[in-house]
Amino acid sequence: MSTASATSQFLIKEEFSFRRILKKEGQLTKNSTPLQVLESCGMFEIPGMAAFDFPNFPEANKSFHLINFKLTEEFAALKGLFNGFINLGQPLGVLMVFEKDRKIYSLKYYKADEEVVNVYLNRVFRFVSEEIRFKRILRKILENQKAFAKEEGLLKAELFS
Numbered sequence: 001m002s003t004a005s006a007t008s009q010f011l012i013k014e015e016f017s018f019r020r021i022l023k024k025e026g027q028l029t030k031n032s033t034p035l036q037v038l039e040s041c042g043m044f045e046i047p048g049m050a051a052f053d054f055p056n057f058p059e060a061n062k063s064f065h066l067i068n069f070k071l072t073e074e075f076a077a078l079k080g081l082f083n084g085f086i087n088l089g090q091p092l093g094v095l096m097v098f099e100k101d102r103k104i105y106s107l108k109y110y111k112a113d114e115e116v117v118n119v120y121l122n123r124v125f126r127f128v129s130e131e132i133r134f135k136r137i138l139r140k141i142l143e144n145q146k147a148f149a150k151e152e153g154l155l156k157a158e159l160f161s
Helices: 002-015 034-041 073-087 111-160
Strands: 044-053 063-071 094-099 104-110
Touching (some): 063 073, 073 111
Antiparallel strands (some): 063 104
16 A cells, blocks of 8 residues: 555655756847857857958948857767758748858857847757757656656556465
């Protein structure tokens, strides 16, 4: 009888464990730059950035921005997933590429397209975050199934011995 109550208590405890793996709310904030979006994500190190004007064509009034970043060690395993999302396509005005030889990402855009870049980055980060959350939940489910299988084996051994 005490084994059954211990099992039910275990089930009640584990039933709510998935609530600890929370969804993060959208990270899109008004008046933030793509650099701030990358930094707030927490997945990247930013080794360099640059901005260029076009002095030969001042009437164009354009400013080109380049941000180099790489995945932190903690998120290095997500490189394939992140590259997959990048290769699915990018909106007009955003160019993000992975340079294999340097193991670094380059984000290139015009200042006028900053809002489009922010929306794109937030969308990619949301997908990656959802995938991370899914993997955490799946890992927890598999752990629970193993624990239940062990407990079931112990109960069967106790019943049939």
